[in-house]
Amino acid sequence: MSDKNNIINENKDHLLEVNNLRTCYKITNGNVWAVDGVDFTLDAGETMGLVGESGCGKTTIIKSIMRLLPKQVYTEGEVLHKGINLFNLPMSEMRKVRWKEIAIISQSSMNALDPVYKVGTQIVEAIRHHTNKSKAEAWKRAEELFSMIGIEKNRLKDFPHQFSGGMRQRAIIAMALALNPSVLVADEPTTALDVIVQAQILNRIQQLQRELNSSMIIVTHDMSVVAETCQKVLVMYAGKVVEAGPVEIIFTRPCHPYTMGLRNAFPSIKGEKYELISIPGHPPDLLHPLQGCRFADRCPFVLEICTNESPPMRELNPGHRVACHNVDNADEMMEKASQSSTWNALQREV
Secondary structure (H helix, E strand, O other): OOHHHHHEOOOOOOOEEEEEEEEEEEEOOEEEEEEEEEEEEEOOOOEEEEEOOOOOOHHHHHHHHOOOOOOOOEEEEEEEEOOEEHHHOOHHHHHHHEOOOEEEEOOOHHHHOOOOOOHHHHHHHHHHHHOOOOHHHHHHHHHHHHHHHOOOHHHHHOOHHHOOHHHHHHHHHHHHHOOOOOEEEEEOOOOOOOHHHHHHHHHHHHHHHHHHOOEEEEEEOOHHHHHHHOOEEEEEEOOEEEEEEEHHHHHHOOOOHHHHHHHHOOOOOOOOOOOOOOOOOOOOOOOOOOOOOOOHHHOOOOOHHHHOOOOOOEEEEOOEEEOOOOHHHHHHHHHHHOOHHHHHHHHHHO
16 A cells, blocks of 8 residues: 555544554653553534643643654654544655644743744744745735734734733734644643733634634643633543543533542632642653553542553543543542542542
């Protein structure tokens, strides 16, 4: 079979489809599978949240999809965009996919902008690199983008240090939207911003997404961001997806203990007051071979099988998947998980 046949996939139902994605960092002490068997789909106009603690593999997934990892990092699986397997594309073709089809809003706006070039110059350069537009046409597009994000066009001639944190973040959004990508990836888009600016940035992203009918993946550890912006959620833990489903189900009827723990730590100004509860312990060391469920050491509902066998991913309802041996007792776990005594007892053991 030719390389071309390997690239094209007949299933074009989803805009983006990730199948059994695995990513391994080869370090001095051994191999670390930072992402291990991740599957998800993204449809046109859909927003998906990718949540979990720091180090769970969220950003590695994004960099794997966009093929931005160093050569020494080993990646396998399939990433299909409009039916084309991105992993089989020559790098010259993959560079055309970035920005034009899949663009990223990075989490550090100051580091993403070159401090010695004016902001407008950087946006124009990105446009001209991927299109045949003239310099004048690219500047006009940059002015349109600044109008879309709510910044006066004369600020295009300013340097990054002359922008506030929120303005720099909006400038990064403008760069990401320059070529009307079909998939927009927001990697911790509100990190280090105050809550007022966070709300402004998120509202602006949502507005632009609707106007352009683009799909979006929001990478975050902030459950409130997911609740506000997403239709569905992938909950990550130690390189694996432990639960995935519609945002309403994940927030109101989670079935994995880790998701329940995340929900306990999420404050809300609506409904009855409740105590915020943290999850004791820390994620496992992925450098060493793992048996059983990766959350077992921190789970208050652990069974004997949990320490010996990795739980399979089960589909409980259409679109709702959970990897937990104890999922049949989800209602009972949910009730106990809302009590601080359940987690406090585990903390004493830890």
